Amino acid sequence: MKIQLASSYGFCFGVKRAIKIAEEHQGSKTYGPLIHNKDEINRLKEGFDIGLAEKLDDVTPEDSVVIRTHGIPKDELSQLKAQENPIIDATCPYVTTPQNIVANMSEKGYSIVIFGDKEHPEIKGVVSYAKDLRNAFIVRHEDELEGLPILSKVAVVAQTTRKPEDFLKIVNALILNHKEVRVFNTICNATFENQDAAAELARDADVMIVIGGKHSSNTKQLHSICKSYCDDSYLVENESELDPQWFGGKKLCGISAGASTPDWIVQNVIDKIEALK
Template sequence: MNVVVAEHSGVCYGVKRALDLAYDAAAQYDSIQTLGPLIHNPQVVQELAERGLGLAEDVSNIQARTVVIRSHGVTPEVLDALEEQKLEVIDATCPHVLRAQRAAHDLSAQGFTVLVVGEADHPEVQGLLAWGKRGGGTVYCVSSPSDLPSTLQEPLGIVVQTTQTRELLQSILDALDARGLNYELRDTICSATNERQKAAADLAQNVDAMVVVGGKNSSNTTHLADICAQYCNKVFHVEMPSELVKQDFEGIETVGLTAGASTPDSQINAVVDCLRSW
């Protein structure tokens, strides 16, 4: 069986950086926890736990002296609380997310009404909203054009969740244009997600089956599986090679493989090796 790996797949720059920082910290500190699961990948979270990097669900139940902030970033209130508790902080916030946080804060501090384009319950977006509010201005979360408040006052500033699609952003800009509203756009979309989605769609059109590797609780991995299913009628979303069933691949000549931004190379390689051995 021919196995083709998508041109863009697996851990992005920000997640790789967070993992490197976390593994180094686990080796260096005795008393250390991440604030929330470092990534949506149960095997990696388990491996980190085995290396002594525990998990605190929120600031109120931190028991360690050192805390790792994950790539999604945190609110300024959380940073304040960590400082108050005099904890050592290893900040693995992705630099792209930091840029979006600064944009939300600075636009708000300059008097703009800030529109954060993104999913309201996503931790990164909660951070962006809070950084915007810390700037002292009015901040709204907009997940679709219908979320735009009926009265909006210029000047308007727009900040975008790093993993949002350009299509959603454009639909919101179009709605603002239609209302004759001017805005300042800080385009904080990170290309990693779009690159993975486009590469998965391209590959899924040219293979007999697709395997998507990554956490079942990872929204970006699940989204990749959904995209593949639009182009290929055999899609398998697995976390580990043991979930693959050989009979499912009978008669298949070429299988494509992609992986979410929270799937390390070791997991991708294990699945590739398993498929190539059949």
């Protein structure tokens, strides 16, 4: 069996940047997991003494606080600043953009529509920048727009890891019903590059392994894209989850990895599959 990596996979710009920032601030605490990858977070803990504060109570006065890649809600950031903790901002610049857009547009009286998952930390952060939360709406599907009290002037942003086709469906529904729709395409290209490369490889592969955190939005999407081309597509967090039965009689094993998956985990998975052959 041949093992082949997708032509683009793994860490995006924002994640690489956040890890570099964390490594440069040994002994600090991240506020929420820095990225959606437990193994990498353990590596930062063991190698750089990077702690984890899950909530404000976990932050002690002497802590330097690293803001996670996905950003955090505005009021929590204000509280950290009020406590005078040193703040190191590792928010991905592609996430800072929709935060700023939401702040600006809601200040100018636009209704805000955010295409994304309201439980995702990125979106919890982005929506918190709306001036009036009663005029900011998070939707995952155009059907959810029905009946919302959206004004005639509306600004739209997207979670950085969403699919453009789905974003357009939401935007189109808005355009047909509102006078002005100000569309900010905040979807990040890095996600698509990994997705396109995974799809291309999944077309040829008879087994696909997607490596990434089970809570990672972009990893789950990668897995779903691979599954649509290759039935035997599996999502694993690391090499310990590989099942030897997946590879029996296969000719081409494709590998992709989510934007929060470090190269060393990808290498461990490849080594393990090699050993199983």
